[in-house]
Amino acid sequence: MAMTVTLRVWRQAGPAAPGRLETYTANNVHPDMSFLEMLDVVNEDLIKAGQDPIAFDSDCREGICGSCGLVIDGIPHGPDRGATTCQVHMRRFRNGDTITIEPFRARAFPVLKDLVVDRGAFDRIIAAGGYVSMNVGGAPDANALPIPKDVADRAMDNAQCIGCGACVAACKNAAAHLFTSAKIAHLGLLPQGEAERGRRVVQMVEQMDAEGFGSCSNEGECEAACPKEISIASIARMNRDYLKAALGK
Amino acid sequence: MRLQQASASSIGSKILIALTGLALFVFLIGHLAGNLLFLAGPETFNEYSHKLISNPLVYVAEVGLLAVFFLHVAKTVAGVLTNRSARPTAYATRRWAKTKSPRSRKSLASTTMIVTGTFTALFLATHLATFKFGTFYEAGGIRDLYRLQLEIFSAPGYVAFYLVAMSVIFFHLWHGLSSAAQSLGVDHPQWTPRILVLGRVLSVAIAGGFFILPIYTFLLSRGVL
Numbered sequence: 001m002a003m004t005v006t007l008r009v010w011r012q013a014g015p016a017a018p019g020r021l022e023t024y025t026a027n028n029v030h031p032d033m034s035f036l037e038m039l040d041v042v043n044e045d046l047i048k049a050g051q052d053p054i055a056f057d058s059d060c061r062e063g064i065c066g067s068c069g070l071v072i073d074g075i076p077h078g079p080d081r082g083a084t085t086c087q088v089h090m091r092r093f094r095n096g097d098t099i100t101i102e103p104f105r106a107r108a109f110p111v112l113k114d115l116v117v118d119r120g121a122f123d124r125i126i127a128a129g130g131y132v133s134m135n136v137g138g139a140p141d142a143n144a145l146p147i148p149k150d151v152a153d154r155a156m157d158n159a160q161c162i163g164c165g166a167c168v169a170a171c172k173n174a175a176a177h178l179f180t181s182a183k184i185a186h187l188g189l190l191p192q193g194e195a196e197r198g199r200r201v202v203q204m205v206e207q208m209d210a211e212g213f214g215s216c217s218n219e220g221e222c223e224a225a226c227p228k229e230i231s232i233a234s235i236a237r238m239n240r241d242y243l244k245a246a247l248g249k
Numbered sequence: 250m251r252l253q254q255a256s257a258s259s260i261g262s263k264i265l266i267a268l269t270g271l272a273l274f275v276f277l278i279g280h281l282a283g284n285l286l287f288l289a290g291p292e293t294f295n296e297y298s299h300k301l302i303s304n305p306l307v308y309v310a311e312v313g314l315l316a317v318f319f320l321h322v323a324k325t326v327a328g329v330l331t332n333r334s335a336r337p338t339a340y341a342t343r344r345w346a347k348t349k350s351p352r353s354r355k356s357l358a359s360t361t362m363i364v365t366g367t368f369t370a371l372f373l374a375t376h377l378a379t380f381k382f383g384t385f386y387e388a389g390g391i392r393d394l395y396r397l398q399l400e401i402f403s404a405p406g407y408v409a410f411y412l413v414a415m416s417v418i419f420f421h422l423w424h425g426l427s428s429a430a431q432s433l434g435v436d437h438p439q440w441t442p443r444i445l446v447l448g449r450v451l452s453v454a455i456a457g458g459f460f461i462l463p464i465y466t467f468l469l470s471r472g473v474l
Contacts (some may be wrong), residue, residue, distance in 0.1 A: 007342075019332065039399075044295075071340060073342055073344060074342040075344050075345075075346055075348065076338060076346065079348075079349050080349065081349045081350045081405065082350070084430060085452075100341060100342040102340055102342070104337055105336055105338055105339070105340055106335060107334065107335050107337055119420075120307055170346045172332070172336075172360070173335055173336075174332070174335035174336040175259070175332075175335070177259075202255075205259065205260055206258065208259070209258055211333055213259075214259075214331055214332035214336070214433075215259035215260075215331060216259070216260075217332075217359065217362070218359075218424075218427075218428040218431040218432060219354055219360075220352060220353045220354040220355065221345065221346045221353045221354040221355050222345065222346075223350070223352045223353060224345075224350035224351075224353035224355075225346035225350075229350070232431070233441065235431070235434030236431050238260070238432045238434075239260050239263070239264065239431075239433065239434040240433075240434030242264075242434075243260075243264060243433075244260070244378045246255035246256075246261065247252075
C-alpha cells in the first residue's frame with residue numbers, strides 16, 4: 001500500500017550559501033522502498049518539474065561503502081540500529097509522517113550542497129598515520145606471522161569502520177574520536193602495525209584536533225549511531241596509546 | 250612528543266580533567282570521613298578540625314587542592330568552548346542515538362556536566378564563606394566548629410540548599426567517575442561494565458554520606474535527637 005510522507009529537507013545551494021529546511025511531499029512511497037529510493041523518486045519529480053533535485057551522497061547502497069549519511073529525524077543514519085542510511089526502509093515510517101532530513105553537522109564536515117558534506121577531514125586523519133609502512137618485496141607467508149584469534153577478531157571489529165562520519169554527527173561535541181580510534185586500534189592491534197603504534201596515535205590525534213573536531217565526553221552516542229557498532233572501548237585504547245606515547249619520548 | 254604539547258591536545262586535556270576530577274573525588278572521601286566525626290560529638294569533632302588546620306602541611310594541601318580545582322575548571326571550560334565551535338550550525342531536530350541502541354551511556358547527568366560543575370564551583374565559594382571563613386566561636390582554646398555547624402543547619406533553608414547542592418554533586422559524579430576511567434584508557438570486557446556500576450554506587454555513597462550531615466544537625470538543633 002502506497003504511503004504519503006512529508007519531508008523537511010535541508011537545502012543549501014553551496015558551501016557559502018545560507019541553508020534552510022524546505023518541505024516536500026513524497027507520494028506513492030512503497031513501504032519496501034529504501035529511504036534513498038524514496039529520495040530518488042522525489043528527485044525524479046523535482047527534475048520533471050524543472051527544479052533542482054536534492055543532493056545526497058550514496059554509492060554501494062548495501063551498507064558497506066560509507067558514502068551515504070543523513071540525519072533522519074535527529075538521528076544519524078535514522079532509526080535502525082547498526083544500519084546505514086541506505087539500509088533504512090520506508091516501512092519504518094507510517095503513512096502521513098513528517099520526516100526531517102539534515103546533513104551530518106560539524107565544522108570539520110562543511111556542507112557542499114544540500115545533504116552532501118565534505119568528509120575530507122577523515123582522509124587527512126588517515127594520511128597523518130592510518131597506515132602501515134613496509135618495504136616492497138615478496139609477500140611473506142601468511143602463517144609466518146601468528147596472530148591470536150581474539151586479537152584478529154578485535155582488529156577486524158575496528159576494521160569494519162567505513163568512515164561514514166555518523167560518530168561525528170551523533171556526538172554533541174562533533175568529535176571524531178570513534179573514527180580515529182577505530183583506525184588506530186585496527187592497525188595497532190596487529191603485529192604489522194605495532195612498530196608505528198606510538199607515532200601513529202600522536203600524528204592522527206594531532207590532525208584530528210587540527211581539523212576542528214570537538215573532544216570526547218564519553219557518552220557513547222557515537223557507538224549507538226555507528227552502523228558497524230564499533231565500541232568506545234577503542235577510544236579508551238587510543239587514550240592509553242596516547243598516554244604511553246606522551247610519557248614515552 | 251613534549252608533555253606540554255600532549256597536555257594541550259583533546260586527549261591530553263581529557264586525561265588531565267580525569268586525573269584532577271579523581272583527585273577532587275579522593276578529597277571528597279576524606280572530607281566526608283572527617284565531617285562524619287560530627288556524629289561523635291563536639292569534643293571529637295573540634296579536636297579533629299583543630300588538628301587538621303593547625304598542621305602546617307594543610308597550607309600545602311590547600312594550595313595543591315586549589316591548583317587541581319582550577320586545572321579541572323580551566324581544562325573543562327576550554328573544552329566546552331572548543332566543543333561548541335565544533336558544530337556551528339545546530340540540528341533543527343535532535344534525538345539521542347540512545348533511542349536506537351542502548352550502547353550509548355548518555356544520560357541527563359552526562360549532558361549537564363558543565364551546569365552541575367558550574368553550580369558546584371559556586372557552591373564551593375559559599376561553602377568556604379559559611380564554614381572556613383564563618384564565625385569563629387571558641388571552646389576550650391580551640392575553634393568550636395561544632396557550634397557553627399549546629400547554628401547553620403538549624404535553619405531549614407540552609408539544610409534544603411545543602412541537600413540540593415549535594416544532589417548536584419551526586420549528578421556530576423554519576424557520569425564523572427566512570428567517564429574519568431574511560432578517559433584514562435581503562436577498557437576491559439569484564440571490568441568496564443563493573444566500573445560503570447561502581448562509579449554510580451560511589452556517587453550515591455558520597456552524596457548519601459553528605460546528606461546525613463545537614464539532616465542530622467538539623468534534627469539535633471531541634472532537639473529531636
